[in-house]
Amino acid sequence: MVLTAGRSDTTRARAALENLCQTYWPPLYAYVRRRGYSSEDAQDLTQAFFARLLERNAVAAVAPEKGRFRSFFLASMNHFLSDEWDKARAQKRGGGKVISLDFQSAETRLGEIPAENFTPEKAFEHRWAITLLEQVYQQLGEEYRAQGKGTLFDALRTALAGASDAAPYAELARQLALTEGAVKVAVHRLRQRYRTLLRETIADTVSGPDEVEDELRYLFRTLAGG
């Protein structure tokens, strides 16, 4: 996705970039908030930041070899905050290009994240990990629903967490009117697909396949370490 976004001339790339921004803005918003900006300022900043990204097509220069997309976002935002904010404000927020971002829910969630011992960077990373999971979760759900297995997904979704044998298979089987074995297989498939999707999504944000596992572990530490 990053790569697709990097190609500037097609509308498709534009869409990809917008999609990218839509997906990954909450961590940045969290970060900006943690940096001590008011929610209004943070909203403006995040908006302006993405507008600027779109305007300059800065992602174009991001090749997959470059490293983690997460770091790129953070760095760019840092940079943006240190220097560009005044300019961006003067330019009427990126020349009228405004992405609609649901700040309300972000704000709500932000309030829920334990604030103590949270540096802006940690908040960003924490939020990043969750956004990533949400992305995967949503995609997974869409996939299942597209195949008409929406109910199955809704029933099995809790099994995405925890150890594989911890899922309440019997209960699920009863719920879905399936055999326990069938549920086990379904859960296995779901997890399998989830892992694949997770890695694919992460692969989009890192430079090489060898970094996927690293990133995964890093994100896990981020979440676990709180």
Add this chain to the structure above:
Amino acid sequence: MTDEKKCPHCGKPVPPTALGDICPECMLKAGLASQTEGPGGAGPQGTKIIQPPLTPAEIAALFPQLEILECLGRGGMGVVYKARQPRLNRIVALKILAQEKDQDGQFVERFTREAQALARLNHPNIVTVHDFGEAGGHCYLVMEFVDGLNLRQLLLAGKMPPDQALTIVPMICEALQYAHEQGVVHRDIKPENILLEKSGRVKIADFGIAKMMGVGDGRQALTGAKDVVGTPHYMAPEQLEKPLTVDHRADIYSLGVVFYEMLTGELPLGKFAPPSKKVQIDVRLDEVVLHTLEKEPARRYQQANQLKTDVETISGTVPPGAAGFAARTGAFSQAAGKTTSDKALLPALLLAFPFGLFGAHRFYVGKIGSAFLQLGAFGGCILLIIACATNAPQPTTGILLGFLMLGCFIWATIDWILILCKAFTDGQGRRITNWLHPQAGELNTAVSPLANPPSPPPPGGAAPSAAGPQPAPMAHEKTPVNGTGKIVAPAVGLMIAGLWKLLSAFNNALFLLPGGSQWLDKIMGEHFFSGRGSLVIFGIVLFKLVPGLLILFGGYQMLRLRSYAWAVAAGIISIVACSLVSLPIGIWALIILARQDVRETFARATVSPPSRTGLWPWLLAAVAGVIVIGLFCTVVLVREVVGGISPIGGKPGITARMDDASDSTTGEMAIPVSPVAPENAASAPPPVRIKAGSSRPLTDSEGNLWLADQGFPDGETTERSDHLAIANTEDPTLYQSERYGMTSFAYPVPNGKYVVKLHFAETYDAIKGPGGRVFTFIVEGHEFKDFDVWARAGGAQRACVETVTVEVTDGKLNIYFIHQQENPEINGIEILPAPPAVPIQTDSNALIVPATHGDSSKTLNISSQNGQVVIETTNGRLTTDKVQLQTNPNGSLNLTASKVHYVVAPTPPTSPVAPAPPVPPTPASATMSSQPMTAGTLSEPHVQKTKIIGNLLTKDEFQQDFNRTLPLAANGRLSLDNVNGRIEIAGWDRHEVAIKALKHGKTRESVEAAKIIINSRPDEILIHTEQPSSVTGFPWSWLWFKNSKRNDGIVDYAIQVPQNARLKNISSVNGHIVIEDVSGDIEASTVNGETQISGAVGNLKLSTVNGRIEAQLASLGRGQSVSLDAVNGRIEAILPSNADAQVSASTLNGGISSEFASLVVKKEFPVGSNLKGKLGNGGAHVKASTVNGGIRFRRGKDVQ
């Protein structure tokens, strides 16, 4: 607050997310659990996650005709399995393309089309496509299985010897050439696609797959192919920019990248150095590699086989035969590195014909030896043609063959000359018809050392008539006739010329000694001979030795009246050899030999003795040939064994290497990664050097340091983006910091002072000009605003280092970059501990502080133990005993000094006069700005700072500074002699001469060769400049070796002398002389130059030819004498208004003008003008005269 849910797995509260009640931590943990991988696991290259995770069972189901053995790996294009075709009992590679079938069938159509083209490719160096098709929605290819490694693995395993690269590249070229001829472009040449069989054969895989996949042609975004395939590093520029115009030349570029990587281990990114700068290889390869890497396709090699030929020529796989040798020699003057074998082919073809013809004729006339020689040369030509046509291997054999042939060629050519000489002027006045029909009477009289014993005279026929009117008995008389006396002198001359040649050959042979070629390099210019090695030098020796011997022998034959033909041949050879000695002698000898009486003398002398020629010349020739060839072989072999710079490569060791690695050829391979020197320890105390690719040389040919953007240690590169990159990825601390857009950088260092060097460079996307790359950065509070890399690097030099001294107090060195226009390219940051502030001690009583950059902060502590520190600025002078200077980025100058005495320097003559504001001595410290200093008067009129004028720096100009200070003689007399330079002399108050000279020229050699010679005598100093000569090397070499760049060395002087110095004998040719504020007497002359004297007080004697004199006198009065003379020049005299002088001026063909009322111009008939007049009381004498030039008297300002 919502009611807090607890995760059933970990018990922690679940934060509100879009995941609902799923605990993200546990979800991620579940995701962390190892994923069941597809068959074979990740490939050796570890690629992106590939969409179709087909199980072996699925594969087997899809391909019942195949026995799937194992998964070989995954590439961006798909998964490759090793499989067996049971019926054929053949191992094949099955490639299942990652591309899934799209709805509209476009892909399938393209796939089919391309696969058919691929299946047609049948070449030993191309992986054959056996079959292709579609199964289960997956397109697949069944290909030849290559048992071996790919080039990437080989490169990772360690450094590749250049020999090996030189073996691999031609094979790739062959394959590419073949494919290109078939209209197939690979589009994705990279080391991963170049397979090396265990047998050593190279095979290119994935031909045209890139096109099939729609990769690399801009149509990237196909479903599932979002994993990028191929890295842009190997793509030709046009592939990225104008994908629609890509043709086969893109492959040549990609191959060039691979070639460069094979040779140097690095990718040619940014401003890359030629390979020979990085590894020891033949310098001619540079040109080949750079030619492949031309950005413009039109400037690249147009065909892969051109590249192949050049590489093979250099690696020595084509025997450099006689003509090849000639081509090599010719390459001195032309651009080297053209295809030798192609060049050799034509001469060989052209020569073969006459050799064959002559050989046949000689055979026909019964001259077996001569025929043998000619036919030998003919055979040599044929061999050379064959060698050229087949690119025969075995370099050493080839060279021997070539030289044998060369020997034949030379001797056969001599034979031609003899034959032709005899044919046209055979001494007996016979015609060519006689020669063509020997039965008409040639053989009995013609005596050639090369000829066999003469046949018995044919009965009757033309013999008597051929002998002409001379009676036969006369021929037997040994008495000297008229011609003899005339013959001796040119004959001796020829022998001397021959000896001279031999001496010269011997002299050149000295270069073959160890160290000789380095010496030669030094003389002829950098890398002139390196790489060409002994072969060329040997050729030069041979080309002198052989003619020398022939001239000597011919001269001897002439002296002894033995052979007219040899004499003529010697004359011709000595003309052809064309040296200063042999040319006139050769002409002289031929003129003498053409005389009738001389010919008659020869005729008499040569007819008489029965032929004694026999075989001995042959033996002589054979012995000489054996010696020559033996000598050559010894030299070549010795140099090859010693491993010198001989370009002749041995057999490459590729097979052995492959065997070494053969135990791990399939599946996952344990490849030892070449060790990278871990130079940058994370927490190491200073010095800290951060740089990329620390295992490689970092300076380029111009001495610029290049740090990043060309391959980081872990293989990551910044590639061709214009993003700022910090050159370190191994350091985890840095890694945390941002690598994109690089906005801030914090490096943990112990507190203290550091010198931070920031290396900037223009890289791939070039700075287009001034202002092309401007940005602002802050290093620990030192702000560099609007830093323009272009301007700072001095325009075309394209790289610069900015140094700043900082103090770290918080344990971190912080650097922030603020992009403005385009993102800058910083190539590295060096952090070095600041040198302690060592006070500069000086025992002289003055010290000049060099000017600093206005916007960098520098601190300089200066103290003098028992003297004063004098600080010169452009408009003032400070005297103190201790001073600390600090320039600030805003341009101001902070000066802390004790006991400051400040004197304002004189203003330029044109500026308004203001009263002198002498700064009162400051007791403790003073801070002042250097900018707003007020202009003052000449309170100490002799103080004047000089600068070098006309420092013309063009793109490829070198320069070198020269600084020297000499104590000046008591009477202050100084003589200067200068050629092509500029002399500036200004008043000074020290009793010494400070000579600052800037030597510059187009090449480094010309700069180094420009000499400044200083002779310090008791009463005067003589300074003389010598220009480098354009003629270097060997006596005869001016024809071929003229190096026009050598003689452009120019020296710009700036000389500081005491104000009262007396300057005499200052002369300059094509140069300027500028003398300011010297009150002593001045004598100066220029040719084609300009003399500018200002502020003169003493006597002047200035003259010029074709130049201009401008003399500005500060005062003119009693006893002074001013004499200005110009031929074809102009004189401008600026005299003070209150001057006191008798003035007379005259000109021929020129005008005189005067701004003084009392100086009246009179026209004189018929030509010229005169001026006579008086200023004041007329105490001084001013005389000016010019021929063909004008004189102008201008009114200067008053002097008190």
